[in-house]
Amino acid sequence: xxxxxxxxxxxxxxxxxxxxxxxxxxxxxxxxxxxxxxxxxxxxxxxxxxxxxxxxxxxxxxxxxxxxxxxxxxxxxxxxxxxxxxxxxxxxxxxxxxxxx
Numbered sequence: 001x002x003x004x005x006x007x008x009x010x011x012x013x014x015x016x017x018x019x020x021x022x023x024x025x026x027x028x029x030x031x032x033x034x035x036x037x038x039x040x041x042x043x044x045x046x047x048x049x050x051x052x053x054x055x056x057x058x059x060x061x062x063x064x065x066x067x068x069x070x071x072x073x074x075x076x077x078x079x080x081x082x083x084x085x086x087x088x089x090x091x092x093x094x095x096x097x098x099x100x101x
Contacts, residue, residue: 009040017063019070035060047079051088058092067092 008025013035027037044050054067054076068089071077077085 007041010037011040011043012037013057013060013062017061017066019057019062019066044074047076050074050076051080051084054088058095064092064096 006023006025010022010025010027012020012022012027014020015033015035021040025039027034029037038053043053054070058064058067071085071088
């Protein structure tokens with residue numbers, strides 16, 4: 001998942017749904033564009049942790065394509081299997097459709 005990262009590296013969720021990685025941290029949490037921040041070293045210690053983080057960012061409004069990119073970049077299917085992948089993205093699609101109604 002996160003591997004060896006700079007000790008201050010962070011992710012943040014932008015108000016537009018983008019999930020942005022800052023390798024050296026320094027995110028201004030008081031910015032009106034920042035919905036939430038995470039220390040990158042605290043997420044993805046296990047596949048289950050990483051999956052929970054993806055669920056959290058999805059619930060907070062992260063863009064579906066960015067979630068898919070994070071999933072694929074971290075090769076999560078290799079750890080959780082195709083069944084979990086299918087269930088996760090089916091649920092993500094379902095939740096997205098419900099929000100748009």
